[in-house]
Amino acid sequence: MTRQMTGAKMVVQALKDQGVTTVFGYPGGAVLPIYDEIFQQNDIHHVLVRHEQGAVHAAEGYARSTGNPGVALVTSGPGATNAVTGLTDALMDSIPIIVLTGQVPTFMIGTDGFQEADTVGITRPCTKHNWLVKETDALAGTLHEAFHVATSGRPGPVLVDIPKDVQFATGNYSEKRTHKSYYAPQVKGDIDAITALAKAMEKAKRPIFYTGGGVINSGPAASQLLRELVDATGFPITSTLMGLGSYPASGKHWIGMLGMHGLYEANMAMHDCDLMINIGARFDDRVTGRLDAFSPGSTKAHIDIDPSSINKVIRVDIPIVGDVAHVLEDLLKVWKARGRITEKEAVAKWWKQINDWQAIDCLKFRNSTSTIKPQYALQRLEELTKGRDRYICTEVGQHQMWAAQYLTFEDPNRWMTSGGLGTMGYGFPASIGVQMAHPEALVINVAGEASWLMNMQEMGTAMQYRLPVKQFILNNERLGMVRQWQQLLHGERYSQSWSEALPDFVKLAEAFGAKGIICKDPKDLDDAIMEMIEHPGPVIFDCLVEKHENCFPMIPSGKPHNEMLLGDAATDGAIEAGGAVLV
Numbered sequence: 001m002t003r004q005m006t007g008a009k010m011v012v013q014a015l016k017d018q019g020v021t022t023v024f025g026y027p028g029g030a031v032l033p034i035y036d037e038i039f040q041q042n043d044i045h046h047v048l049v050r051h052e053q054g055a056v057h058a059a060e061g062y063a064r065s066t067g068n069p070g071v072a073l074v075t076s077g078p079g080a081t082n083a084v085t086g087l088t089d090a091l092m093d094s095i096p097i098i099v100l101t102g103q104v105p106t107f108m109i110g111t112d113g114f115q116e117a118d119t120v121g122i123t124r125p126c127t128k129h130n131w132l133v134k135e136t137d138a139l140a141g142t143l144h145e146a147f148h149v150a151t152s153g154r155p156g157p158v159l160v161d162i163p164k165d166v167q168f169a170t171g172n173y174s175e176k177r178t179h180k181s182y183y184a185p186q187v188k189g190d191i192d193a194i195t196a197l198a199k200a201m202e203k204a205k206r207p208i209f210y211t212g213g214g215v216i217n218s219g220p221a222a223s224q225l226l227r228e229l230v231d232a233t234g235f236p237i238t239s240t241l242m243g244l245g246s247y248p249a250s251g252k253h254w255i256g257m258l259g260m261h262g263l264y265e266a267n268m269a270m271h272d273c274d275l276m277i278n279i280g281a282r283f284d285d286r287v288t289g290r291l292d293a294f295s296p297g298s299t300k301a302h303i304d305i306d307p308s309s310i311n312k313v314i315r316v317d318i319p320i321v322g323d324v325a326h327v328l329e330d331l332l333k334v335w336k337a338r339g340r341i342t343e344k345e346a347v348a349k350w351w352k353q354i355n356d357w358q359a360i361d362c363l364k365f366r367n368s369t370s371t372i373k374p375q376y377a378l379q380r381l382e383e384l385t386k387g388r389d390r391y392i393c394t395e396v397g398q399h400q401m402w403a404a405q406y407l408t409f410e411d412p413n414r415w416m417t418s419g420g421l422g423t424m425g426y427g428f429p430a431s432i433g434v435q436m437a438h439p440e441a442l443v444i445n446v447a448g449e450a451s452w453l454m455n456m457q458e459m460g461t462a463m464q465y466r467l468p469v470k471q472f473i474l475n476n477e478r479l480g481m482v483r484q485w486q487q488l489l490h491g492e493r494y495s496q497s498w499s500e501a502l503p504d505f506v507k508l509a510e511a512f513g514a515k516g517i518i519c520k521d522p523k524d525l526d527d528a529i530m531e532m533i534e535h536p537g538p539v540i541f542d543c544l545v546e547k548h549e550n551c552f553p554m555i556p557s558g559k560p561h562n563e564m565l566l567g568d569a570a571t572d573g574a575i576e577a578g579g580a581v582l583v
Contacts, residue, residue: 002174007136008033008167011100014143016043017176020071022062022436023047024055028075030102030115033167047436047465050457052079054429056086056157057455059097061433064416065391067219069096069150070433076102077115080161081122085423087157088126092420093242094217096155098146099127105165106134119161128156134163136171144179153185154306155217185305189322189330197277197301197318198335204275204299205346206353207235210258213242213419214280214304216412218324223412225328226279227251232332233342236354238266240281242419245409255354259287260555261401264362264564265354267553270295271561272353278302280324283313284420293560303327362553363405364569372522374399374474374545378406378446381472384529389441390414391434395427395451398480398551403446425454428471432458435467442470442533449475449502449542459512462538470532471540476547477502484550488565489557505542512538520544 005013011034015023024047027035038046049055052074059070074083080101090097104113120132129149133139142160150158201207209230215222223246230237230253237247238258247254256263258270270276276298281287283302288294294314301318302310310319320327335341365375392407393416394400400417409415416434418426431445445452452473462469483497509516515535519528519542532539552567 002172004170005173006033006168006170007139007162008037010136010139010171010173011143011162011167012037012041012044013173014140014176015071018144018147019068020044023071023073024049024058024062024433025073026052026055026075026079028079028102028115030076030079030104030164031073031100031167033164034073034100034102034162046073047432047461049429049432050460051455052082053085053425054432054455054458054461056083056097056099057089057423057426057429058433058436059099060086060090060095060426061393061416061430062437063095063097063433064430065413065434066437067413069098069147071098071100073100074102075115076104076119077117079115080117080119084123084126085421087123087159089418089421089423089426090157091126091128093418094155094213095157096150097157098150099157099159101159101161102167103132103161103163106163107165109163119159123159126157127159130159130161132161133166136166136169139166139171140173141179144174144176145181145183148179148181149183152183154214154309186307186321187305187323187326189303189320189327191330191334193318193320194327194330195334197320198331198338200275200299200301200318201233201235201277201335202338202341203343205343206273206350207233207275207277207347208269208273209235209237209277209279210270210281211237211243211246211279212240212281215243215246215324218280218305220412222325222328223247225325225332229328229332232340234344234347236269236351238262238270240284240287240419241404241417243281244404244415245412248410249408250410255358257404260289261405261551261553263405264360264553264566265357267555267561267564268357269354273298276300278304278316279328280304282309285313288313289555290558290560295561360566360570362566362570365567366569368546369522372520372525372543372545374402374476374549375406376522377474377525377543377545378402380525380529381444381446382407384526385442385444385533389438391416391438391441391443393417393427393431393434393443393445395445395447396422396424397448397451398484398549399446399448399474401551402474424451428452428455429458431469431471432461432467435469436465443468444470444472447471447473448480449473449477449505450479450499456508459509459514459538459540463513466537468535468537468539471538472532473505473540473542474545475502475505475542476545476549478547481551483548487550505540509538509540514538514540516540516542518542518544
């Protein structure tokens with residue numbers, strides 16, 4: 001069934017047909033016909049951001065906290081190029097977003113017209129797929145295909161570039177249900193490979209589940225099936241930064257996050273295991289460390305919907321291409337049908353070893369009564385907010401790693417952070433997207449002052465839409481992670497890793513009409529956090545923390561998993577180097 005309408009109206013109609021209720025954007029000349037159509041309807045709520053990068057990060061936050069695709073709308077030229085960082089961020093972290101860009105009229109393409117850029121060429125490397133639509137009749141089908149590609153298989157960002165004359169012209173609109181796509185990723189895993197994995201599980205003496213963002217991207221069923229499998233086998237489970245929440249932090253088989261700043265016990269278990277079951281992770285370099293020394297004695301299985309991710313970094317013994325939920329469902333069936341067999345005595349011995357590693361307490365730190373330690377700030381934030389309807393976003397740096405270490409997540413889609421690209425400035429606009437999706441929830445962005453300032457203009461968005469997002473800034477007046485690396489690896493030569501011109505964050509908040517809170521004394525911290533939580537509007541919380549605190553554990557560059565720097569408090573009596581001990 002088709003209807004005649006303008007290209008601009010097609011855009012709005014397609015969004016409605018796809019179930020979109022919220023769009024983040026910034027208008028400009030090349031998208032004015034679409035904005036005119038948005039003005040004439042009430043089904044789609046448009047959120048006016050203050051920068052196009054903010055629009056895409058907000059769409060990411062919306063997508064990650066709901067499991068539904070996020071949508072951003074920007075103009076041509078600088079509008080599109082400002083979206084590139086967000087697109088790349090979403091590509092690295094497999095986040096389903098649709099970015100709609102305006103373009104100069106088709107007859108002007110290639111003439112260096114005003115605000116013209118080769119948007120498709122520029123964004124080809126940082127999208128899952130992109131399109132330049134030159135005919136109005138092709139627009140509806142392209143938009144429906146964009147949603148299908150973004151959300152099917154390994155999720156990711158897509159972009160549709162729409163010339164202005166295509167928006168003005170009239171064409172035939174085809175509905176979503178009439179659209180047929182040729183893109184059909186494999187979702188069912190090979191049953192022989194799944195059976196081989198079940199057999200390996202039966203014989204494993206030191207097994208470990210290594211999970212990633214693919215579990216969360218697969219949907220709620222995948223997390224539920226994962227929990228059932230872990231609890232039924234009794235195997236330990238660890239996770240990447242992106243997979244936090246897919247298995248509850250309170251679960252008895254959880255051994256914490258692994259990787260460069262992961263827990264000692266998780267990294268040691270990964271190094272010494274004899275069966276590694278990778279579920280929806282991509283062997284990222286922040287996790288693998290030195291490739292030739294990565295989990296050297298293990299049989300490796302890898303479940304992933306993206307065939308290009310398998311054997312890309314680490315060669316595996318049991319590759320399984322498929323959607324996590326489908327594969328886990330079949331794996332459970334096969335393993336149960338074969339008698340639910342495990343090497344119970346050996347696994348119990350393995351757990352004893354893990355418990356010995358856990359006894360080291362690698363997150364222990366030396367607290368202070370005079371200054372706020374960043375770890376303590378997050379411990380108190382966790383204690384005072386756990387049990388609430390809480391969503392956590394972060395910027396990028398030391399605070400991000402401390403948040404991953406000290407905050408706990410019981411469910412998926414509650415943790416929004418920039419993993420693969422490590423984008424400073426991500427967290428604040430992402431928190432706006434999360435709050436739009438969950439207006440009654442407590443949304444907190446854990447930030448560093450340097451990262452937060454990169455998209456501080458979005459305070460205007462938070463105020464305009466009365467979004468009670470809480471910006472919890474761990475202010476050490478330093479580029480903390482840069483400074484840490486300079487201390488440990490560059491002879492304490494602190495090149496450009498501090499700012500001599502930071503704003504008064506309380507006054508900055510008040511300038512936007514928001515609430516500002518400052519805290520520098522540990523004894524005042526709990527009351528200040530509660531004041532932040534209970535305030536009904538946006539808050540900037542300036543938490544002045546120890547300036548030269550380092551984030552441990554840490555796997556030094558070029559070292560394997562079983563060589564980690566631990567903080568001196570975790571290794572009392574050992575020889576220290578730079579406030580840490582290599583173990």
